Amino acid sequence: MAQTERIPSRQTTAGKPTGSGPPGTVTDSRSSERSAGKPPSWWARARRDKILLLMALPGLALLLVFHYLPLLGNLIAFQEYLPFVPLGRSAWVGWDNFAVIFNGDAEFLNALKNTLLITLVQVIFVFPAPIALALLLNSLLSERIKRVVQSVLYLPHFLSWVIVIAIFQQILGGSGLINNFLREHGMGTIDFLGNPDGFIALLTSQVIWKDTGWGTILFLAALTQIDPGLYEAARVDGASRWRQLWHVTVPGIRGLIILLLILRLGDSLTVGFEQIILQQNLVGRPASEVLDTYVYNNGVLAGQWGVSAAVGLVKGLVAVVLVLGANKIAHIFGEAGVYKR
Amino acid sequence: MSAVQTGIDDGPGMPSRAVKGVVLLICCAVVIIPFIGVIATSIASQEHVTNSGGFVLWPDGLNLDAYKAIFNGGVVQRALLISVVIATFGTLISLAGSTMLAYSLSRPGSFGQRPILMIVLFSLLFSPGLIPNYLVVKEFGLLDSLLALILPTAISGFNVIVLRSFFMGIPDSVLDSARIDGAGDFRIFWSIVLPLSKAVLAVVGLFYAVGYWNAFFNAMLYINDTAKWPLQLVLRTYVINNTELSSGDLGGASADQLPPQESIQMAILVVSLVPILIVYPFLQRHFAKGMLTGAVKG
Numbered sequence: 331m332a333q334t335e336r337i338p339s340r341q342t343t344a345g346k347p348t349g350s351g352p353p354g355t356v357t358d359s360r361s362s363e364r365s366a367g368k369p370p371s372w373w374a375r376a377r378r379d380k381i382l383l384l385m386a387l388p389g390l391a392l393l394l395v396f397h398y399l400p401l402l403g404n405l406i407a408f409q410e411y412l413p414f415v416p417l418g419r420s421a422w423v424g425w426d427n428f429a430v431i432f433n434g435d436a437e438f439l440n441a442l443k444n445t446l447l448i449t450l451v452q453v454i455f456v457f458p459a460p461i462a463l464a465l466l467l468n469s470l471l472s473e474r475i476k477r478v479v480q481s482v483l484y485l486p487h488f489l490s491w492v493i494v495i496a497i498f499q500q501i502l503g504g505s506g507l508i509n510n511f512l513r514e515h516g517m518g519t520i521d522f523l524g525n526p527d528g529f530i531a532l533l534t535s536q537v538i539w540k541d542t543g544w545g546t547i548l549f550l551a552a553l554t555q556i557d558p559g560l561y562e563a564a565r566v567d568g569a570s571r572w573r574q575l576w577h578v579t580v581p582g583i584r585g586l587i588i589l590l591l592i593l594r595l596g597d598s599l600t601v602g603f604e605q606i607i608l609q610q611n612l613v614g615r616p617a618s619e620v621l622d623t624y625v626y627n628n629g630v631l632a633g634q635w636g637v638s639a640a641v642g643l644v645k646g647l648v649a650v651v652l653v654l655g656a657n658k659i660a661h662i663f664g665e666a667g668v669y670k671r
Numbered sequence: 672m673s674a675v676q677t678g679i680d681d682g683p684g685m686p687s688r689a690v691k692g693v694v695l696l697i698c699c700a701v702v703i704i705p706f707i708g709v710i711a712t713s714i715a716s717q718e719h720v721t722n723s724g725g726f727v728l729w730p731d732g733l734n735l736d737a738y739k740a741i742f743n744g745g746v747v748q749r750a751l752l753i754s755v756v757i758a759t760f761g762t763l764i765s766l767a768g769s770t771m772l773a774y775s776l777s778r779p780g781s782f783g784q785r786p787i788l789m790i791v792l793f794s795l796l797f798s799p800g801l802i803p804n805y806l807v808v809k810e811f812g813l814l815d816s817l818l819a820l821i822l823p824t825a826i827s828g829f830n831v832i833v834l835r836s837f838f839m840g841i842p843d844s845v846l847d848s849a850r851i852d853g854a855g856d857f858r859i860f861w862s863i864v865l866p867l868s869k870a871v872l873a874v875v876g877l878f879y880a881v882g883y884w885n886a887f888f889n890a891m892l893y894i895n896d897t898a899k900w901p902l903q904l905v906l907r908t909y910v911i912n913n914t915e916l917s918s919g920d921l922g923g924a925s926a927d928q929l930p931p932q933e934s935i936q937m938a939i940l941v942v943s944l945v946p947i948l949i950v951y952p953f954l955q956r957h958f959a960k961g962m963l964t965g966a967v968k969g
Binding site (some may be wrong): 382386398424489543644 | 855
C-alpha cells in the first residue's frame with residue numbers, strides 16, 4: 331500500500347527549487363486529498379523520501395565524521411592532552427594553551443611572520459601570473475597553437491608536490507642541471523635549495539611553475555564572455571590596444587579577479603604546507619616555519635598537542651573571519667563576492 | 672584583419688607577435704624540459720649519467736636497468752601496488768558516496784535537503800585542522816590502516832556540488848516518465864541518471880583518483896609502518912631526501928649490478944608520473960567544463 335501511495339508530484343509540480351520557498355510549499359496532490367489541503371506532514375515527507383535519505387547517508391556520514399567531528403577535537407586546545415590518556419579524561423587548563431599566541435612566543439611569532447610574508451609575496455607575484463598568461467593566450471590568433479600551449483601548461487597542476495619538488499631538485503639541486511653547467515664552465519655553484527634567504531623565492535617559483543597554467547582557465551572563460559562589440563566600438567573611437575585592455579578587458583574580468591582575490595585572502599594563513607614540510611630540513615625551521623608546520627612540528631612530532639591545537643584553532647577561526655570579511659568588502663564595492671547576501 | 676575578433680589583438684605587427692611567440696615558447700620549455708630530463712636520466716647508460724653529474728637532458732640509448740631494479744620485488748614495487756589499490760578503491764568509495772549524496776540533493780523539495788546542503792556547503796568554508804583530524808583518525812583506530820588514506824578525504828564538497836549541478840540539469844520529464852513506469856528513487860538514479868552522467872562521472876572520478884594518487888601528507892601522518900607506504904612517501908624518502916636504496920630495498924639484486932642511484936631515482940619518478948600522464952589528455956579535455964560548472968552554478 332505504501333508503494334501505491336508514493337507521490338510522483340515531488341518532481342512534476344515542485345519544479346526547480348526556488349531557494350526561498352519554505353519546505354511546506356511542496357504541493358502534493360495525493361496527500362493533499364487525504365489531509366484536506368494541508369501540506370504533507372514532516373513524517374510523511376521523511377517516509378516519502380526515505381530512499382533519497384538513505385542514499386545521502388554514506389556521504390553525509392563521512393563528511394560529518396571526518397569534517398565536523400574533528401571540530402569537537404578542538405576541545406583539546408583547552409586541555410593538557412596526553413596521547414595515552416583517553417580523550418575525555420585529560421585535565422582542563424582553560425586558556426593556558428593559548429599563551430603562546432597572547433604572550434607572543436618567539437617561535438610562534440616567527441611562524442606567523444613567515445606565513446604573512448609568504449602570502450604577501452605570493453599575492454604580488456603568483457596571483458597576477460595567470461591573468462597575464464590568460465591575456466597572452468587570449469590574444470593568440472591561432473586556436474591550434476593556443477590549445478597546444480594550454481595542454482602543456484596545464485600539466486604540472488596534476489603533479490603532486492613530492493614530484494614537483496623532486497623535479498626542482500634535479501634542476502636546481504647541488505648536482506642538478508644548472509649547477510652541473512656552472513661547474514663544467516668553471517663557475518661557482520649556487521645553493522638554490524638550502525639558502526634560507528632565498529626560500530620564499532624558491533617557494534614562489536615552484537607555485538608559479540605548478541599552477542599558473544591551470545589558473546588561466548577561469549580567466550580565459552571570463553575573457554570569452556566579453557562582448558566583441560565593445561572592442562569594435564573602442565577601436566572605432568580610436569583606442570589603442572593598451573587602452574582597449576584597460577577599458578574593455580580589465581572591467582570584463584574585474585569581478586572574477588576580485589572573487590579569486592577574496593578566496594586567496596581567505597587563505598592568507600594557509601601557505602603550501604606539503605610544499606614546505608618537504609623542503610624544511612634543507613633550509614631549517616627558522617626560515618621556513620609557517621603556522622601549519624608549526625602545528626605539525628610542535629604537535630604531532632614534539633607532543634605539545636594542546637598548544638598546537640590552540641594555534642590551529644585560532645588559525646581556523648581567523649581564516650573563516652577573513653573569508654567572510656573579504657566577502658563583505660567585495661559587497662561594499664558592488665561585486666558579487668563568493669556568495670550572495 | 673578578420674571581421675570578428677574576440678580579443679584585443681588588432682592586427683599587431685610582426686614584432687609584437689614574435690615577442691608573444693617567444694614568451695610562450697619559453698613558458699612551454701620551462702615546463703617540458705624537466706620532464707624530458709627525468710625520463711632521459713632514467714633510461715640513459717650508467718657512464719652517461721655519471722659523466723654528466725647525475726642528470727642528463729637526452730639519453731644516449733635505451734637502458735632499462737633502473738626499471739628492472741625497481742620492479743625486482745622491492746619497496747618501490749610494493750608501494751606502487753599500494754598506491755594503485757588506494758586510488759582504485761578510494762575512487763570507487765568517493766564516487767559512490769558523492770553521487771548518491773549529490774543525487775539526493777538534486778531532487779527538488781526532498782525531505783531534509785536544505786540542512787544537508789548546508790552541511791556540504793559549510794564544509795567548503797573551513798578545514799577542521801591537523802591535530803583534531805589526527806585525533807579522530809586515531810580514535811577510530813585507523814592509524815597504520817590504508818583506510819586512513821581513503822575515508823577522511825573521500826567526500827569533497829566541491830565535487831558533490833559539481834555533480835549536483837549536473838544532475839539538476841537532467842530534464843524532469845525524463846525522470847518523471849521513469850517514475851510513472853514505477854521506478855523508485857534508487858532505480859532512477861542507477862538506470863537513468865548515472866548513464867546520462869558518464870562524462871561528469873569520469874571527470875569527477877579522475878579528480879578523486881588523481882587526488883588519491885598524489886596524496887602525501889596524510890600518509891606521512893597516519894602510516895608509520897614502512898611496509899604500508901604509498902608511492903609518494905617512497906618518492907620523498909628515496910628521491911627528495913636522497914636515502915640510498917640498498918640492494919635489499921630493491922628485492923635483493925646484488926649491489927655491484929645496481930644502476931646509478933640517480934637513474935633509479937628518476938625511474939621511480941617516472942613510474943609515479945606515468946598514471947597522471949596517461950589520464951592527462953582526458954583530464955585536460957573535460958576538466959575545464961567540470962571546473963566551470965562548479966564555479967558558475969555552485
